[in-house]
Amino acid sequence: MKFRKDINGLRAIAVIAVVLFHFNPAWMPGGFAGVDVFFVISGFLMTSIIFRGIEQENFSILKFYVARANRIIPALALLCFVMLIFGWFYLTSLDYESLGKHVTSSILFFSNIVYWQESGYFSPASNEKWLLHTWSLSVEWQFYIIYPLLLVIMKKFMAVRLMKGLVLICAILGFVYCVIATFKWPNSSYYLLTTRAWEMMIGGVACLYPISLRENRKKLVEWTGMILVVLSYIYISKEDAWPGYLALFPVLGAFLIIQANRSNSIITNNRVFQCLGAWSYSIYLWHWPFVVAIYSFSLSETFVYLGITLSIIFGYLSNRYIEKANFRKDFSNIHHIIKCKPIIFLLIVSSLGGYIYYQSGIDTSIRRGASTPQAKFLTTYTIASSEKGRFDSYWLKCNSYTSLTHNNDLNIAPICLTSKGEGGVFLWGDSHAEALSLGLRTLLKPMGIPFYQKTSAGCKPSLNDSKMKMAVFRKSCIHSNKLALESIYKLKPQLVILAQSMAHDETQWVEIVTKIKSAGVKSVLLIGPLPQWQPSLPKVMIKPIHWTSNENFINDAGLDVTLIELDSIMKNRFADAKLEYISLIDELCRLNTGKYYCRVKVNSGKLFQVDYGHLSDEGSLFVVNEILADKVIGLLTNTNN
Known part of the structure; x- marks a missing residue:
């Protein structure tokens, strides 16, 4: 030719x-x-x-x-x-x-x-x-x-x-x-x-x-x-x-x-x-x-x-x-x-x-990539970010996607939505909402306040059918959101907490809140996005500039600034609205000489997040105790009065 x-x-x-x-x-x-x-x-x-x-x-x-x-x-x-x-x-x-x-x-x-x-x-x-x-x-x-x-x-x-x-x-x-x-x-x-x-x-x-x-x-x-x-x-x-x-x-x-x-x-x-x-x-x-x-x-x-x-x-x-x-x-x-x-x-x-x-990546001292302190550090957080590592702290037993992929059905653990008495707190959202679960449960349990959770991986709260492309995500998300709304009507919690990873400006929050409150819910709390890192916070932290540093806040090219811009949009949108919006960016990031420095460690020295954005156990406890606790307890107290 x-x-x-x-x-x-x-x-x-x-x-x-x-x-x-x-x-x-x-x-x-x-x-x-x-x-x-x-x-x-x-x-x-x-x-x-x-x-x-x-x-x-x-x-x-x-x-x-x-x-x-x-x-x-x-x-x-x-x-x-x-x-x-x-x-x-x-x-x-x-x-x-x-x-x-x-x-x-x-x-x-x-x-x-x-x-x-x-x-x-x-x-x-x-x-x-x-x-x-x-x-x-x-x-x-x-x-x-x-x-x-x-x-x-x-x-x-x-x-x-x-x-x-x-x-x-x-x-x-x-x-x-x-x-x-x-x-x-x-x-x-x-x-x-x-x-x-x-x-x-x-x-x-x-x-x-x-x-x-x-x-x-x-x-x-x-x-x-x-x-x-x-x-x-x-x-x-x-x-x-x-x-x-x-x-x-x-x-x-x-x-x-x-x-x-x-x-x-x-x-x-x-x-x-x-x-x-x-x-x-x-x-x-x-x-x-x-x-x-x-x-x-x-x-x-x-x-x-x-x-x-x-x-x-x-x-x-x-x-x-x-x-x-x-x-x-x-x-x-x-x-x-x-x-x-x-x-x-x-x-x-x-x-x-x-x-x-x-040979599992030749995990021996003879290979430089496996034997460095940085490699061992990454391995620790890779395990922590795995589904197994997060199962208990995130309550993945309440995750419809996990149920569908593991058990080929959409049944979740009964404890997630079984009535535990009047009122309580209901957590609704995706895996980033799940990241708050440990902190919330730790806060509420000593006070005897019921806690409920309905979440699904990659599934933001919605009143409409999911438009997700992957069938398994779409199926689990549609089921999760439908079950969440039905459970809210049935359980009538005092407070519903909504959270998702990103794209907060694309969700119809006013319609969702109106629907929730029509079920008798007194308060709704919307959690803004966390700072996120590319490709992941652990990989950012092994860079020479950060590896030997003990700083809790850092600036790095891996910081996703689009989420900071998104948070600004959300704050302006709900400045005068009745919807309670909490900016995590305001609490976790600082602007200094035109650059954002965001929290990467809790006071114990442990990483704040285990991957690009999911909270570690220590991070979950920190966010709830240091940022959300007063607002959550205040809303619960006000609804009781």
Whole structure:
């Protein structure tokens, strides 16, 4: 196949979008759609190779697989190996164990399945996964395995013309399924081949059904496609269900650019885009670890520009010295495949990753990353932040999400909502509301005041159906909020305390409070957001500048200032309202010379929070005793008088 400069330039447009989005989503909110453009390109190229071989009756599945292995595995194996070396020195045992699992799943091309089972692509936890971006390579490789096999089988039963028509039909049906599945199973739809295959088959359709155009029409088609792609990058965001029907825009745009086939286009055939297009695979491989490093070590914005520069430099070096290496292609049979060097790389790296995973991150003194005081410190708080570590203090037995994921039902412990007498305090919200549970129970128990709790992970209080994308969260949240309201009507507590992690300005608090008070509740207390840290407070605290400091308040680039701005909005909104709003930011943060210094330790020296924002046991007791106690007791006393 003749080298297509327009396709090479389109690769550059795709990788630029992905890189900009990952380093700073504000620059290109829909830049993740660049991956969908890559899928179209890959489908076009693979289909052209396969059908040319089938039509010439010389197609070899073995040679096809070897060619793909030579193209993809060496650069990926090098990246994985470098990450394992990096992890040996700098990652804690838990993080290194996770990296080992991700290396193995990435190099064996099933990382998309692993990441799907762990968390959503846009969740905060994903920013700490060094090889998250390899999910798309796994999807492509799975397509490479299945697609040619099906086509070879089909050739035995039908003519090539019918095969082409079937590819078109499957692409259309695949899109329809993608739209339905994204709505019903959003998290799996993002990661799995079943909802991405149609994008690669659309590329195949561009190959099988080329459109003959005059030069002036080619330019119009190219520009139309380019507009669709660029608008997708700008107007689509991670808040949109993806891939879904919106993926049609970048996919159709890439399809039109390929169909235009303009080798002399100033957009795609310029020197910069031709270079970036040639290096695009390696740039894609190397950019994400830099993104994670900036996030994990809370580095300043200056490092974003450095990270982009290094991504391009490493991409160039990887392309020149790894991708262009001349690996053997002519293997006569499957038994000789072990002589294929990329397969040897795959076996070595996957074995190393698997060993690290099964050895629990090599938690011994021989590994620097596991033996430092900082590593042991992080391990302590990783355990404390785990579900097991928080189960009793957070009363996770009252968490609908926990019940659904552990027991496959929505039943919570009876103690959470069983009547304990008249009045009392009712806690309603998400896991950040749960973080107050220990402190509240410790405060109220000696006074004999009943305490009730209805919470669910990721579920803010609401009177309406949840709009959460993940089905398990949505199901548990709808149930939790419905049960909370029903229980408030039944129990008639004196005081309801509402809390959630963020987005306080998006919740209909006035309607919620009105509904609660119509049940006979005398007082409602809304708790503002806590200061939060990226990627987590423990990881912020192991920085050299903070590690040896005994300060209870610190300033750091990892502080999420958007929550401080949110708190200001909430204070202004409820300044004259009857709703009782408590600003935790006012109590926990200080403004000094234009910088915010927020509490990170309680007086005992223990960390205030166990992860990015959830209170530690000591933090819960501190917040309730030092900030909330007078207000809670005052409201309870006033309602009794």
